[in-house]
Amino acid sequence: MAYWLFKSEPSTWSWEDQVARGEAGEEWDGVRNYQARNMMREMRLGDLGFFYHSQSEKAVVGVVEVCAEIHPDSTTDDDRWECVDIKAVAPMPRPVTLADCKAEPALANMVLVNNTRLSVQPVTPEEWALICKLGGYSPKG
């Protein structure tokens, strides 16, 4: 089981949009960055991820699950670009902001803090556990 972080501008694709797709999930399409694509190639069914709102909100607002592994991105004919599908699992009871992450010494090495422009990122189990704790999220509900 691996953990990830998906970044999105809420004005383009928000957590509310994601929740509205329900169990069907949604293609995480439009990624045009090799590093981000390579992360998606590593993803497996059932992997969990944080859903992060960039721009105005800058916070982890929900938890998502990979519901389809890597496949061609339907929004382009360019076969270099592939994506996975994700579905909403649960909202963060308390969104964890970028400032919160920066304030945590244990998260100083997190990709979110150090490479703000990467839109799909790996998250370590330790980071995952800490952010869940900060957000008041428990997998058991």
Next chain:
DNA sequence: GCCAACGTTGGC
């Protein structure tokens, strides 16, 4: 709205 960081492109 500005600017820094970074990835990509294209000329050589």
Next chain:
DNA sequence: GCCAACGTTGGC
């Protein structure tokens, strides 16, 4: 294959 120019992202 290097590197300068350019475009995009995202924090502030």
